[in-house]
Structures are given as structure tokens and as C-alpha cells.
Amino acid sequence: xxxxxxxxxxxxxxxxxxxxxxxxxxxxxxxxxxxxxxxxxxxxxxxxxxxxxxxxxxxxxxxxxxxxxxxxxxxxxxxxxxxxxxxxxxxxxxxxxxxxxxxxxxxxxxxxxxxxxxxxxxxxxxxxxxxxxxxxxxxxxxxxxxxxxxxxxxxxxxxxxxxxxxxxxxxxxxxxxxxxxxxxxxxxxxxxxxxxxxxxxxxxxxxxxxxxxxxxxxxxxxxxxxxxxxxxxxxxxxxxxxxxxxxxxxxxxxxxxxxxxxxxxxx
Amino acid sequence: xxxxxxxxxxxxxxxxxxxxxxxxxxxxxxxxxxxxxxxxxxxxxxxxxxxxxxxxxxxxxxxxxxxxxxxxxxxxxxxxxxxxxxxxxxxxxxxxxxxxxxxxxxxxxxxxxxxxxxxxxxxxxxxxxxxxxxxxxxxxxxxxxxxxxxxxxxxxxxxxxxxxxxxxxxxxxxxxxxxxxxxxxxxxxxxxxxxxxxxxxxxxxxxxxxxxxxxxxxxxxxxxxxxxxxxxxxxxxxxxxxxxxxxxxxxxxxxxxxxxxxx
Numbered sequence: 001x002x003x004x005x006x007x008x009x010x011x012x013x014x015x016x017x018x019x020x021x022x023x024x025x026x027x028x029x030x031x032x033x034x035x036x037x038x039x040x041x042x043x044x045x046x047x048x049x050x051x052x053x054x055x056x057x058x059x060x061x062x063x064x065x066x067x068x069x070x071x072x073x074x075x076x077x078x079x080x081x082x083x084x085x086x087x088x089x090x091x092x093x094x095x096x097x098x099x100x101x102x103x104x105x106x107x108x109x110x111x112x113x114x115x116x117x118x119x120x121x122x123x124x125x126x127x128x129x130x131x132x133x134x135x136x137x138x139x140x141x142x143x144x145x146x147x148x149x150x151x152x153x154x155x156x157x158x159x160x161x162x163x164x165x166x167x168x169x170x171x172x173x174x175x176x177x178x179x180x181x182x183x184x185x186x187x188x189x190x191x192x193x194x195x196x197x198x199x200x201x202x203x204x205x206x207x208x209x210x211x212x213x214x215x216x217x218x219x220x221x222x223x224x225x226x227x228x229x230x231x232x233x234x235x236x237x238x239x240x241x242x243x244x245x246x247x248x249x250x251x252x253x254x255x256x257x258x259x260x261x262x263x264x265x266x267x
Numbered sequence: 268x269x270x271x272x273x274x275x276x277x278x279x280x281x282x283x284x285x286x287x288x289x290x291x292x293x294x295x296x297x298x299x300x301x302x303x304x305x306x307x308x309x310x311x312x313x314x315x316x317x318x319x320x321x322x323x324x325x326x327x328x329x330x331x332x333x334x335x336x337x338x339x340x341x342x343x344x345x346x347x348x349x350x351x352x353x354x355x356x357x358x359x360x361x362x363x364x365x366x367x368x369x370x371x372x373x374x375x376x377x378x379x380x381x382x383x384x385x386x387x388x389x390x391x392x393x394x395x396x397x398x399x400x401x402x403x404x405x406x407x408x409x410x411x412x413x414x415x416x417x418x419x420x421x422x423x424x425x426x427x428x429x430x431x432x433x434x435x436x437x438x439x440x441x442x443x444x445x446x447x448x449x450x451x452x453x454x455x456x457x458x459x460x461x462x463x464x465x466x467x468x469x470x471x472x473x474x475x476x477x478x479x480x481x482x483x484x485x486x487x488x489x490x491x492x493x494x495x496x497x498x499x500x501x502x503x504x505x506x507x508x509x510x511x512x513x514x515x516x517x518x519x520x521x522x523x524x525x526x527x528x529x530x
Contacts, residue, residue, distance in 0.1 A: 010293065010486045011450065070376050093359065093417035127368040128375030130360030131351065137358065138422045145420075148450050195428045230426045232484040 002243055004201040005236040009227055011149025017236060018152055018180050018187045021222035025185075025239030028218035033166070036213070036248050040168035043255045051258070052173040052210075053203035056250045060257025068120040070128065070135040075191075076117060077103075077132065078139025079177060083156040085140070092144070096136045100129065142229045143191055147178050152187075154180040161214040172251060174210030181222075188221045195231045202250050204237045209247030212239070220244055276413035277495055280504050281446060281457040288453040292488040295509055300431075300483060302516055307432035310523045319430075319437045320526050324460065327476045327518060328469035340385045341397055345463050347373060347382065348401045349408065349497055353443055353461055354423040356408070357415050365405040366398040404463050404497035411500050419446040427484040436523065440480040447490065454490040454507075456481065461495050466503055470494045472518045478507045479515035488512070 007013040040049075055063065066072070081095035090098070103118040112118030121129070147154050161174040178189040188211055190204070204226050212220040220239030227234055237243045311320075348369035355362055355372065362368050373383055389397065415421045425445045429438040447455035458477045462470070478492040492511075493504040505511055 008296075008486050009484075012293075091417040092420070124375060125371045127351075127355060127360070127362075127372035130355040130358050131372045131376055133358040133360065134354040134423050138425065141420050141422050145449060148448075193426075195430065230428050230484070232427075232429070232486065 002238055002240055004204075005223075005225075005234070005238075007234045007236075009146065009229060009232045009234050014146065014225075014227075014234060015150055015152075017223065017225060017234065018150060021187050022238055022240075023185070023222070025220040025222045026212065026241035026244050027220070028212055028241075028244060032218070033213065036252075037166045037168050039252045040165045040170045040255060043252065043259055045169055045255070045259065047169075049168075049170040049255060049258070050173065051170065051251050051254055053175065053206040055258070056206040056254045057197065057199040057203040059199075060254040060261060062258060062261055068117060070132045073117055073120075073132055074135035074139040075177075077136035078143065079156050081136060082140045082143055083158070085144070086156065092137050092140045093133070096133050096140060099136070100133060139191075143177060146191065146227050146229060147180075147189065150180060152181050154178050154189075161211055163210050163213040170255065172210045172213065174207045174214065176207070176211065179221075184219055186221045187223045187225065189225050189227055191227045191229065193230055194228065196226065196228050196233060196235050200226060200235055201237065202247075204235060205243050205247035206250050207247070208237055208239060209244050209251065212244050213248075275502075277411050277459065277493070277502055278413040278415055280493065280502060281459070281491070283491065288455065288490060289508075291449070291452060291454050293486055295488055295512065296482050296486040299479070299512060299516060303431050303483075303519065306516070306520045307436050307523065310520065310527055311432055311435050315433060316435045319434055320523065321437045321439055322476075322519060322522055323439045324441070324473045324476050326522055327472040340382065341393070341400075342463065343382055344386055344397065345400055345404065349404050349461060349463050350424065350443055351376075352401075352405050353408065353412075356412065357421050357423050357444060359417070362405070366401045369401060407500045408461065408495075408497045411495065411502065415444075415446065420448055421446050427480045429480060429483050438476075438480050438483070438519075440477060442477050442481070445481070449485050449487040454488060456485075456487065456489040458489055458492045459495060460493070461497060463497050465499050466494060466496045466501050470496075470503060471505070472515075474503065474505050475511055475515035475518060478505070479512055479519070482507075482512060 007017060077096060077099050080099045081092060084090065084095040084098060085092060100121060103121050106112045107118040107122035157176055157179050160176060163172045175190055176188045177191045180187040180189065190207060204224050208220065208224040211224065212218060222239050223236050225234055225236040351369045351372045352362060352365055370386060422445045423443065425442045427440040442458045443461045444459040446457050449456055458481055460473055460477060474492040474494050478489055481489050489507050491504055491506050493502060495502045
């Protein structure tokens with residue numbers, strides 16, 4: 001497992017981390033995928049498992065019930081707004097309002113299923129909608145401020161990455177906010193709130209593993225960088241085979257811990 | 268320079284004279300970090316503390332005035348309400364009933380907040396008084412704020428967290444309003460703290476603290492730091508330079524020294 005990179009979150013440091021990323025990254029094969037699937041199959045589960053880097057960081061502890069709040073909605077709305085701003089020049093506030101209007105329209109037209117963001121937005125009070133707008137504007141502005149100084153081309157992906165582990169009733173989710181550079185030589189950025197904890201490196205390696213597994217040719221990004229604007233820090237891992245392996249092992253460990261928690265709860 | 272402004276709009280003060288803006292300073296932050304680390308080591312020593320010393324802008328304010336517990340709670344409720352209303356105004360949301368809108372926004376954001384429970388259990392008289400109070404503060408805020416252009420990149424309730432001494436000291440900060448970008452050739456970031464109390468000596472320390480934490484967070488020195496009182500309509504503003512930041516470090520060291528002798 002290679003060391004965790006740490007830099008201050010500044011335009012110069014981020015540009016350097018992108019520009020000086022290793023030219024070669026790992027490529028996984030069908031054997032790697034099959035080996036991972038067999039390890040997951042060895043951890044039986046009665047229901048479909050969904051694992052992400054957050055659960056790895058929490059040592060497999062199951063998260064509480066999900067509820068939409070301005071804080072949980074800001075990432076989706078903020079990233080979508082940022083994509084709009086890149087597509088057609090607008091202010092961030094304008095883009096966030098357009099995005100919320102689109103979601104509301106979907107809800108009004110009956111396209112938003114129960115529990116979705118659009119469905120929730122359709123039912124909140126006017127002042128809460130204002131607060132959601134404020135949170136999403138903060139997210140999009142911070143994201144733009146982080147990447148604006150980059151010399152390389154970047155894009156905001158339309159969704160996170162998901163990987164279904166074959167015949168293991170398991171879905172892995174990798175969060176990503178910005179992808180820098182062309183597909184084969186990409187560097188992936190993930191933006192986080194607060195301060196990085198002791199398990200932040202494990203979380204980044206897990207995201208790296210899903211990003212690699214979900215790639216059609218199994219090519220890992222050159223680097224996976226976590227940006228913590230609140231703390232002004234960047235932590236990063238390189239797309240080496242040992243980091244991908246370590247991330248995948250962390251997922252398996254999280255699945256084992258999750259099963260143990262489930263058994264304790266059932267007892 | 269501390270400028271006390273009253274009749275001018277807040278956004279005019281934030282904009283200032285564009286020709287007078289200094290060049291962006293991205294060199295001082297590393298030195299400040301090293302200096303704070305040295306001071307933290309001198310004051311607290313190398314041992315790992317059981318719990319971190321958390322320094323916030325409230326710690327910096329240090330009011331000596333004694334208030335009844337219920338007054339403190341109502342004061343905090345008023346503070347949270349005005350902070351939420353500022354967010355709505357900056358997001359260009361029409362506020363019809365300031366008190367009701369603030370409470371609804373609050374409930375939507377943090378439904379389990381204990382302080383929100385204080386509002387639920389107020390009797391009719393207390394609730395009416397609080398409503399009138401929030402409306403008066405909001406009227407002052409909207410009169411003095413002025414429209415914030417959305418191309419100024421306004422961010423509200425901007426959080427920052429910094430750790431020193433291996434986690435022995437944590438600086439937690441929330442700036443009510445930040446505008447401007449760190450990317451230009453000239454300094455353009457302005458920070459605003461909105462308080463529902465009158466401005467006092469502690470306000471200057473708070474302004475310096477915001478400037479220090481913002482510098483540490485972004486590695487770029489902000490243009491100015493301001494504090495607005497919705498109680499009096501008063502606005503204090505400081506242009507941030509090396510001297511202001513060094514004084515902020517001294518304020519921090521003083522707080523740490525006091526905290527060490529108290530523990």
C-alpha cells in the first residue's frame with residue numbers, strides 16, 4: 001500500500017498533483033474481478049448489500065436511515081448546477097435555481113418516484129427551498145473554486161460510479177465530483193466536508209477500487225484525490241495495483257463487519 | 268484600519284475602492300501556520316491532551332455581561348434566526364414573515380436541534396416578543412445589506428476547521444457571508460459576520476479570527492473582514508494585512524494560555 005499524499009488545498013498544489021501524477025496506472029483483469037466476487041460470495045448475505053467508502057471509513061457500521069435535508073441534497077444539486085454552468089454560462093445561483101426548477105417539474109409531472117430528491121423537493125416549505133438553494137450554491141462555488149485554477153480540462157460527471165459484483169448480491173458505489181483529463185489518464189477528485197479522519201486514506205482507496213472496477217477496461221485513474229475545503233487539505237492516493245487491491249480488501253472487510261453487526265442486531 | 272460605517276450599504280463597504288485593492292498574498296499562510304504550531308507547542312507542550320481545545324469565534328468574543336439563562340437561549344434563537352434569514356436573502360428568496368420563515372427553514376435543516384425546542388415551548392407573550400425582535404433585526408439587516416450580486420460568488424455559513432499541535436487545538440469557524448474569489452491577481456475575498464448583539468471590543472477579535480482562519484484554510488489573505496450588528500445597524504470593517512493576522516495569532520495565544528491555566 002503506497003503512502004497517502006497530503007498537500008494544502010491551493011490552485012498551485014492541486015495543479016501539481018494533477019500534472020505530476022504517475023503516467024502509468026494499474027489495469028485489472030477478469031481474474032481480478034472473479035477473485036473479488038468469490039471473496040464477497042464467501043460473506044453470505046440475506047439481502048442485497050450496498051457498500052461505499054463511507055461504510056469502509058465507519059468500519060462496516062450500518063448507516064442510519066437516510067433522510068433528505070439541505071445538507072444531503074447539496075452535493076447532487078451543486079454538481080448538477082456546476083455542470084450547467086460549464087455548459088451554458090450562467091451564475092451559480094441561476095444554475096442552482098434552474099436545477100431545482102427541473103427537479104420540481106419532474107415531481108409535478110409524476111416522474112419523481114417516492115423517496116427521490118425531486119419528490120422531497122416537491123413537498124418542502126418555501127423557506128426550506130431557500131436554504132437548499134443556499135447549500136447547493138455553497139457546494140458548487142467551493143467546487144468551482146477548487147478546480148478553477150487547473151490547467152488540464154475537467155468535467156463534472158453525470159453520476160457516481162457503481163459496480164455490481166457478479167453473483168455476490170453486492171453493489172459497490174464510488175463517489176466522484178470532478179474528473180480531470182481524458183479517460184485513460186484521468187485524475188478523479190472527490191470533495192468532502194469537515195476534516196479528514198484517520199480512515200480517510202481507506203475511504204479514498206475504496207473509491208479508487210470502485211472507479212477502477214467500474215471502468216470498462218479496468219483502467220485505474222492515475223490519482224484519486226480527496227479535497228477537504230473546510231480544512232484546506234488535499235489527500236490523495238495513486239492508481240497503483242496495491243492501492244486498488246487495498247481498497248477492494250477494505251470493502252470485503254466492511255462486508256464482514258456489516259454481517260457481524262447484522263448478526264448482533266438479530267441476536 | 269477599522270472603519271465604522273453606518274449610512275453606507277454593506278455591499279458598498281465590501282466592494283470598497285477597486286483601485287486600492289492589494290495584490291493577492293499567497294505567501295504568508297505557511298509562516299502563520301508554523302508560528303501557531305510553535306506557540307501551541309510552547310503553551311501546551313508535547314503531550315497529547317485527552318480532549319482538544321476548541322477555539323471558535325464565540326470564544327474570541329468573550330462577553331463579561333451576565334445574562335439569565337432564558338435570555339441566553341432567546342438570544343441564541345434570535346442569532347440563529349437572523350443567520351438563516353441572511354442565507355435566504357443572499358439566495359434571493361422572498362421572505363414574507365421573517366420569524367415564521369426562519370423557524371420553518373430551521374426545522375427543515377435541523378429538526379432535532381434542542382434550541383428549536385426552546386421555540387416550541389415559548390408561551391404566547393414570549394413568542395410574540397421574540398417574533399417582534401427577529402422582525403426588527405431583519406428589517407435592519409435588509410435595510411443595510413443591499414443586493415448581493417450573484418457573480419460575486421456569495422457563500423453563506425461558510426465553515427472552516429483547522430487543527431494544530433497534532434489535534435490538541437482545533438479552530439472552528441463559521442463565516443455568515445463570504446464573497447469574492449481567491450483566483451484573481453488582486454485580493455477580493457470579503458468576510459462578513461452578522462451579529463444580533465451590539466459591537467464591542469470582542470468584535471474586533473472575532474473579525475481578526477475570521478481573517479486568520481480563512482487565510483489558513485485557503486492559503487490566500489482575504490481583502491477585508493467585517494462585522495455587522497443587526498441590533499444597531501453598525502458595521503465595522505478591517506482591511507486584512509500581515510499586522511492584522513499577527514494580532515489574530517496573539518489573540519489566539521492569549522486564549523490558549525488562559526485555557527491552559529483554567530484546566
